[in-house]
Amino acid sequence: MTPLDEIDHRLIRSLARDATQSAGALGRHLGLSQPATWRRIKRLEEAGILRGKHLRLNREALGFGVTVFLGVKLATKGRVSLEDFERAVSAIPEVQTVEHVLGLYDYRLRVVARDLADFERVLRRRIMTLPGAGAVEANVLLSEERLPGPLGL
Amino acid sequence: MLDDMDRRILRHWQADAGLSPGELAERTGISAGKVARRIVRMQEAGIVAGVGAIVDWAALGYAVEVSLRITLDKTQGNAFDAFLEAARQVAEVIEIQTFLGRVDVRLSIIARDMAHYQAIYRGKILTLPHIADIEALMHVARIKSNEALPL
Numbered sequence: 001m002t003p004l005d006e007i008d009h010r011l012i013r014s015l016a017r018d019a020t021q022s023a024g025a026l027g028r029h030l031g032l033s034q035p036a037t038w039r040r041i042k043r044l045e046e047a048g049i050l051r052g053k054h055l056r057l058n059r060e061a062l063g064f065g066v067t068v069f070l071g072v073k074l075a076t077k078g079r080v081s082l083e084d085f086e087r088a089v090s091a092i093p094e095v096q097t098v099e100h101v102l103g104l105y106d107y108r109l110r111v112v113a114r115d116l117a118d119f120e121r122v123l124r125r126r127i128m129t130l131p132g133a134g135a136v137e138a139n140v141l142l143s144e145e146r147l148p149g150p151l152g153l
Numbered sequence: 154m155l156d157d158m159d160r161r162i163l164r165h166w167q168a169d170a171g172l173s174p175g176e177l178a179e180r181t182g183i184s185a186g187k188v189a190r191r192i193v194r195m196q197e198a199g200i201v202a203g204v205g206a207i208v209d210w211a212a213l214g215y216a217v218e219v220s221l222r223i224t225l226d227k228t229q230g231n232a233f234d235a236f237l238e239a240a241r242q243v244a245e246v247i248e249i250q251t252f253l254g255r256v257d258v259r260l261s262i263i264a265r266d267m268a269h270y271q272a273i274y275r276g277k278i279l280t281l282p283h284i285a286d287i288e289a290l291m292h293v294a295r296i297k298s299n300e301a302l303p304l
Contacts, residue, residue: 004213012206012208012213015205015206016205016206016207016208017203017205018203018204018205019170019171019204019205019206020203020204047212048209048212049208049209049212049213050206050207050208050209051207051208051209051212052170052171052206052207053170053171053204053205053206053207054170054204054205054206054207054299054300055163055166055167055170055201055204056201056203056204056205057163057200057201057202057302058199058200058201058202059302061198061199061200062155062200062302062304064302069250069252069259071290086296089296089297090296090297093303094303095297096297096300096301096302097295097297097298097299097300098295098296098297098298099292099293099294099295099296099298100292100293100294100295100296101220101290101291101292101293102290102291102293103288103289103290103291104288104290105290107296108220108290110300112302112303137254137255138254139252139253139254139255139256139259140252140253140254141250141251141252142250142251142252142253143250143251144248144249144250144251145241145248145249145250146247146248147241147246147247147248147249148247149208149210149247149263150215150244150245150263151213
């Protein structure tokens with residue numbers, strides 16, 4: 001693939017903010033024709049750089065008042081396969097993300113709950129009973145910001 | 154408040170955020186007009202904040218992702234504000250979260266390779282104000298990442 005240019009970077013940033021914009025509208029903004037914009041978007045999609053779309057919902061407005069990040073250490077490495085743990089943890093609806101990490105913990109989970117009592121229920125009934133789950137550390141999310149990253153700076 | 158129809162729309166929309174209102178109507182079995190009205194209402198109520206493209210930083214050449222869990226020196230009154238303000242200026246920081254717990258702040262950092270990460274860590278992170286302690290978690294794989302809500 002030929003290297004990305006400044007226009008590609010602006011296109012990625014713009015679509016990350018709002019992916020519902022048409023190629024025509026984006027093109028007018030970037031000084032490109034509609035077909036040229038469309039071709040660039042296609043190329044970014046084919047390269048796997050634009051990897052689908054994400055619906056942003058307001059958690060609080062939907063009644064999910066608590067987000068907790070859990071660091072989970074596996075207790076019985078070797079005896080329980082990572083795949084078993086990953087399959088079981090991914091199936092929990094309240095678990096929004098599962099990341100395999102290296103360091104103090106083996107996995108990092110993002111968990112949503114209606115309130116702290118609801119979180120306790122998820123933790124006791126679903127997380128602590130996972131195959132191989134050992135030490136768990138919880139940090140309650142207070143604020144979160146996503147930044148545009150190193151493109152086009 | 155939401156009813157079952159709203160929830161049904163959101164569940165399908167969450168599963169595939171690229172669906173148009175027409176396609177959502179087809180999947181949910183709700184009329185297109187109703188779906189469109191419900192979506193507008195949920196946008197106006199601030200429930201639906203928008204649809205964004207997911208950027209794959211690894212595909213852009215940022216192969217390394219590290220979570221830095223940071224404890225701040227809270228004896229400094231403005232530690233949080235000063236730290237966050239400075240962290241926002243670091244281009245490779247893509248996420249900032251603050252916590253109640255053992256860790257005060259977490260930064261997600263991306264880098265092209267380990268040498269690049271090392272340069273960012275030494276040159277731009279260790280120089281941030283009011284850091285008392287840092288722990289690093291190196292990202293290996295993303296097992297589940299849809300961030301869907303259990304509606």
